[in-house]
Amino acid sequence: MHINVNLSSPIKITDSDGLLVIDMQNDFLPGGSLAVTDGDTIIPGINDLGNFFSQNNQIVFTQDWHPPDHHSFASVHTGKNPFDEYSGPGLGPVLWPDHCVQGSKGAEFAPNLDQKLANMILRKGYHKSLDSYSAFLENDKKTKTGLNEYLKAFNITNVFICGLALDYCVKYTALDARILDFDVYVILDLTKPVYTEESVLTKVLTDLESNQVRFILLKDLRF
Numbered sequence: 001m002h003i004n005v006n007l008s009s010p011i012k013i014t015d016s017d018g019l020l021v022i023d024m025q026n027d028f029l030p031g032g033s034l035a036v037t038d039g040d041t042i043i044p045g046i047n048d049l050g051n052f053f054s055q056n057n058q059i060v061f062t063q064d065w066h067p068p069d070h071h072s073f074a075s076v077h078t079g080k081n082p083f084d085e086y087s088g089p090g091l092g093p094v095l096w097p098d099h100c101v102q103g104s105k106g107a108e109f110a111p112n113l114d115q116k117l118a119n120m121i122l123r124k125g126y127h128k129s130l131d132s133y134s135a136f137l138e139n140d141k142k143t144k145t146g147l148n149e150y151l152k153a154f155n156i157t158n159v160f161i162c163g164l165a166l167d168y169c170v171k172y173t174a175l176d177a178r179i180l181d182f183d184v185y186v187i188l189d190l191t192k193p194v195y196t197e198e199s200v201l202t203k204v205l206t207d208l209e210s211n212q213v214r215f216i217l218l219k220d221l222r223f
């Protein structure tokens, strides 16, 4: 990515920090039905980071988990193709190829992702007529996933977010985390976007920055 953003200076991780690993599933990786370019390249770094975090912190993996006839899929809308624009309550702005269908190989975590790191696995997107980009609230902005209450039960005040994809689930998770009063860092070298055009990415990062989401690199996290 050739985007200029302000990067945070090094930070020491404490017990009030949580790590959110978003949607590291086969369908979002090269070879999957909704593949994010180079999505697999961030897995070793996530494993390394999770191993540093794991002693005292909460680590949550999220898993996109759709019924086979989920309304975010172009295949359930007559005459629509994947990536066509679409807006409906809790859906859009585009329709997707079928992905992360409950119980399918595509919905499984990447085989080389170290699943032992997760304290909790949160599944989202299982309501048929509602998508869930954010790990906190589904796309109607009302239906809770329980993640906010979970993190607060463990006195987590800061969240570090990595995974896929930067311009959808990472972005909306970060924005909701800010609304819910967490300090939020996106680990910029441990995420990749669906849409890689520079103008699109710049807008995503600007939106995040203007909501006080901060950016950091893996090398600047200290333990």
Ligand SMILES: [Zn+2]
Residues within 6 Å of the ligand: 064, 065, 066, 072, 099, 100, 125
């Ligand atoms: Zn999905």
